[in-house]
Amino acid sequence: MKLQTIIKIKEAELPITYKNRVLLMGSCFVENIGTLLQYHNFQTEVNPFGIIFNPESLAVLFESLIDRNSFDYVPEQGRWHCLQAHSRLSAASQESLEIKVEMAMKSFKEWLVNADTLILTLGTAWVYTYLESGNYVANCHKIAQTAFEKELLSTKKIIYALERIEAVIRRLNPSMRVIATISPVRHLKDGFVENQQSKSHLITALHYFVGQKKTVELFSFL
Numbered sequence: 001m002k003l004q005t006i007i008k009i010k011e012a013e014l015p016i017t018y019k020n021r022v023l024l025m026g027s028c029f030v031e032n033i034g035t036l037l038q039y040h041n042f043q044t045e046v047n048p049f050g051i052i053f054n055p056e057s058l059a060v061l062f063e064s065l066i067d068r069n070s071f072d073y074v075p076e077q078g079r080w081h082c083l084q085a086h087s088r089l090s091a092a093s094q095e096s097l098e099i100k101v102e103m104a105m106k107s108f109k110e111w112l113v114n115a116d117t118l119i120l121t122l123g124t125a126w127v128y129t130y131l132e133s134g135n136y137v138a139n140c141h142k143i144a145q146t147a148f149e150k151e152l153l154s155t156k157k158i159i160y161a162l163e164r165i166e167a168v169i170r171r172l173n174p175s176m177r178v179i180a181t182i183s184p185v186r187h188l189k190d191g192f193v194e195n196q197q198s199k200s201h202l203i204t205a206l207h208y209f210v211g212q213k214k215t216v217e218l219f220s221f222l
């Protein structure tokens with residue numbers, strides 16, 4: 001009895017080598033890939049803003065390299081948090097937090113301009129809107145649920161987010177190789193059915209986007 005599905009993965013036509021400079025952005029899955037690459041001394045930068053799970057929040061960060069978007073800085077439990085970034089950027093004061101965000105933005109732009117490869121991993125299609133500002137957030141930082149509204153991004157909205165990301169990439173680094181994938185990690189806090197809905201939307205949107213654009217490679221684990 002076979003308890004596992006064995007999948008043969010073809011070797012990439014253009015493998016990543018030690019000569020490449022690789023920027024990795026997205027979910028916790030890309031953090032694991034990035035850690036492995038760093039362990040083997042590849043030239044990499046992983047998530048300057050910390051783990052970002054959904055495509056809309058990634059699009060906001062990419063667009064901020066061109067036209068700075070307004071971020072939400074919120075105090076909670078004695079710390080200041082940026083709702084558009086992971087808690088690893090949180091700080092004791094708003095001033096310190098803004099400095100961290102600015103440094104992350106500088107590193108992000110430097111790598112996006114000078115890297116030759118981007119690995120982009122989408123984790124979930126579920127997003128939260130901060131009701132006070134109307135902005136999508138990347139992380140709720142354990143702030144009360146009543147401060148947010150939850151939404152499942154449609155495939156149309158995901159495709160639009162991907163188009164915005166690619167537009168920034170082609171403007172700042174036209175020759176960059178982009179490898180996109182969807183994290184196989186389940187977001188079971190959303191529920192089993194809800195996780196499947198989320199992954200289905202991501203898969204459909206990404207396959208459509210790659211099929212239309214021909215400028216992004218799709219690496220599938222699902």
